[in-house]
Amino acid sequence: MNWWCFAQPGTAWTWQWQPLIGVWLAIVLLVWVYRRVLSRTDDSYESSRLRKSRRVAFALAIVLLWASLDWPLGPLGASYLASVHMVQFLVVGIAAPALLLLALPTAAYEPLRRYPRLIKALSDLTHPVSAFFIFNIVMTVTHWPGVVDLLMPTQMGSFVLDIAWMLGGLIFWWPLIVPVPERPGFHPLGKIAYLALNAFLIRPPFAMMIFSESPIYAIYELAPPPARDALNDQQLAGAVMKIGSAWIMFAAVLVIFRHWMLAESDRPESA
């Protein structure tokens, strides 16, 4: 029995269900932590609509994570189809971290202020410039062919890649979503620029996936059916990575823009 999905080169795909215990445990752990944080946080100051939205965000994150990591998408993405692997990346590395951060009430982040060293570390780590570089380095390294072919064939390696995506995503979204540490200078226009830059940036793995004449990942090239033309699948994966992440960034830009406009309209006019 496997605890995490991993690449098994040369092994034929089967539609026979297989349990992935580690994925279930991770999902249960996330739910448990969320409920615990909520039980210790007074979020009554937030409107019931906002509280409901946060719970919906959490439920959506959990469903997306579970669906993308468990059978069948988990093994398909780990071992057979690079395009499915990129869908997993969009979920684990971009969408789910944003939803998880949004799922917590603002008050849940307040206790962090009690730890000056942690605040200092967070201040550096989640500084927009740091976050931008950390996210892009993590995404570049975790999609690098040598790294993928080295780590994906083991459960631990595959798990490490997923955790790296999740952490990279959390760091990326932190300065946009989390109020601690405060960043009053991070103007909405700066946030929009931050997102736009990430949406349009051409990372090396994307360029390799789209423009390489040969498949760059051995695990997908040597995968038996349902994998078929590894080069087409790889190009589709590149498109999923780029277009998918750009749409998520674009949606976030719209949300930030809307909040900005609402805040501006609420501001009392100066005499």
Next chain:
Amino acid sequence: MSYQIKPPLKLHSLAFALILFSSVSSCGIPADGDSVGELRGTVMEVPILKPDLVLTDMEGRLYDLRAETDGYLSLVFFGYTNCPDVCPVHMATLAGVFDELAPEVRDAMKVIFVSTDPERDTPDRLRQWLGAYHPSFLGLRGEMATINSALAEMKLPGVAVVPGQHGSGPNIGHPSAVLAFGRDGLARVRYPFGARRADWVNDLPLLLSESP
């Protein structure tokens, strides 16, 4: 409290260097990082002579392997169309290779798929299955005794039939490597499962130039 856009310098210098490195190093390297200009297949100490094998092609005509492939670089593989793993991967890889090769290299080569499951691999089935990969791939079939004799002649393991489970057809054990017979009829290099498209694209022109 004023907010300063002053990131920790060391971290960002490192990050910038890493991104710059990854951008530069991603340009123009082979997919698997192997060297260009050297054979990447497994070079055999003792070359294998192309077997004296007369089989039936997908149209039901007799096909003399030596005579029909004389003067060509011949990639010969023993497998079966119901194979769940090695055979489809080799064929898909070679199909991709054919798309990438120069026409003069492609025209000097033949890909021969010898069925190790002649009962299920009918001519129609072979034509349909191989045609899905590449129209130029040729399927051959014959008696199992003939196939096993040819494998023995090449000092390769014979065909092993393993009964299938849950009502599925039998699984057929067969050699997993593709043999590359040069124009002189000798195979000096073989390509086990794991050979990648970039390996083939690198090796095939070399093999053609080595056996004029």
